[in-house]
Amino acid sequence: MTCGRSRKDFQPTLSITLEVTSANDVVITSLFLIRLRRTSDGRDGRTKGVYAHTNYAGQRMSGRDEYYNKAKQQGYRSRSAYKLQQLDDTADLIAPGDTVIDLGAAPGGWLQVAAERASEGRVVGVDRQRIESIDDVETIRGDLTEDDTQAKIGERVGQADLVLSDMAPNMTGEYNLDHARSIHLARQALDVARTVLAPGGDLVVKVFDGRDLDDLEADIEEEFEYVRTVRPDASRDESSELFLVGKGRMTAPVGVGDELAVGITDTGDEGDGIAKVDDYTLFVADTEAGEEVRIRVEDVKPRFGFAERIE
Ligand SMILES: C[S@@+](CC[C@H](N)C(=O)[O-])C[C@H]1O[C@@H](n2cnc3c(N)ncnc32)[C@H](O)[C@@H]1O
Numbered sequence: 001m002t003c004g005r006s007r008k009d010f011q012p013t014l015s016i017t018l019e020v021t022s023a024n025d026v027v028i029t030s031l032f033l034i035r036l037r038r039t040s041d042g043r044d045g046r047t048k049g050v051y052a053h054t055n056y057a058g059q060r061m062s063g064r065d066e067y068y069n070k071a072k073q074q075g076y077r078s079r080s081a082y083k084l085q086q087l088d089d090t091a092d093l094i095a096p097g098d099t100v101i102d103l104g105a106a107p108g109g110w111l112q113v114a115a116e117r118a119s120e121g122r123v124v125g126v127d128r129q130r131i132e133s134i135d136d137v138e139t140i141r142g143d144l145t146e147d148d149t150q151a152k153i154g155e156r157v158g159q160a161d162l163v164l165s166d167m168a169p170n171m172t173g174e175y176n177l178d179h180a181r182s183i184h185l186a187r188q189a190l191d192v193a194r195t196v197l198a199p200g201g202d203l204v205v206k207v208f209d210g211r212d213l214d215d216l217e218a219d220i221e222e223e224f225e226y227v228r229t230v231r232p233d234a235s236r237d238e239s240s241e242l243f244l245v246g247k248g249r250m251t252a253p254v255g256v257g258d259e260l261a262v263g264i265t266d267t268g269d270e271g272d273g274i275a276k277v278d279d280y281t282l283f284v285a286d287t288e289a290g291e292e293v294r295i296r297v298e299d300v301k302p303r304f305g306f307a308e309r310i311e
Helices: 066-074 081-091 109-117 147-157 175-196 213-223
Strands: 002-005 013-020 026-034 038-040 047-050 099-103 122-127 137-141 160-165 197-208 224-230 241-249 259-267 273-277 280-284 292-300 304-309
Touching (some): 066 081, 081 109, 099 175, 109 122, 160 175, 197 213
Parallel strands (some): 280 304
Antiparallel strands (some): 013 026, 197 241, 224 241, 259 273
16 A cells, blocks of 8 residues: 655655555554755755655554564464463463364464364364364355354364454444444354354454453353453563453352252272263262262352262
C-alpha cells in the first residue's frame, strides 16, 4: 500500500510503503521523504530553486520489533507464535499427545507452536480465512459466529484437551465497540469449549480489556477449576489485549456440600471407597465396596471428588 502526498513543487513529498504481514501487523517497509525547500535570492524572497532532500528509503520502522524479526528468522508465520509459547510456559497448557483446537488460527503461528508441543497429538485450526497447510495440522474454514462452523468442529474433533482462541474482531478504533466484539468472539470460543473440551481440559481466550471483562471471567470461572489472566510479554506494550485462561474444565454432576445416597462399588488405591455418580468418581473415606451410604461432597476436582459419609 502506498500513500503519497504531493501537492505541488516545494511541498514536502512523503512516500510510505506499508506491508500487511498478518491480520495484526502492518509494517512500514519503506519511508521516502523528499524535502524540497525554497531558496531565495535574499532580497525579494522569491524562490530561486530547490536545494535539499532527505532520503530515508528502506528504513525499517515500528512494528518490526524483536518478536517480528524473531518470527521471520525462526520460520513462524506470525509474531503471535511467541504469545502462545509464553502462555504455555506460564499456564502449562500443551502436553505431548494432546488434542488442541485453535480458533482464529490464520495465518498459523499458534498452529506451528501447538504442533511442536503437542507432538503425536492432534492440532486443528479454524479460521474464516484460508490457512496455508502446515505439517500435522488439520484445518477447518468457517466463521465461528455461525452454528454450522461450531457443529463441524464437534463432528470432526470429538473431544479436545485444549481450546485456544486468538480471534480478533476487525478493528474500528472505537474502544468500547472493539472490546465488546472481542468479548463476543471469546464467548463463541467458550461455546466451542462447552461442546468439545474434556473434563480437566483448558481454555484460552484473547480479549481486549474493558467493562464486560469481569462478567466473562465469572462465566468461565463457573465452568473451570480456576481462571487466571495472562499478559504475555510478546503482546505489544501499547495493546489492551490479555488472555483469560480457564484451567481444568469442571463437568462434575455434584457440587461441594451436596448430600446424597450412593452405593460403594470399589476400593481406591488409598483404601477409600469409590462411588460413581453418572460417570463421575467420588472417593468416600471409611467405606467398603458393597455398602449403601449417605454422603456429603467435600471437594470437587475436574475428574474426581471427595466425600464423607454422614450416617
Ligand atoms: C490475530 S489473528 C490470529 C493469529 C494466529 N493466532 C497466529 O498465530 O497466526 C486473528 C484471527 O481471527 C480470525 N477471526 C476473527 N473473527 C473470526 C470469526 N468470527 N471466525 C473465524 N475466525 C475469525 C481472523 O480471520 C484472524 O485470522
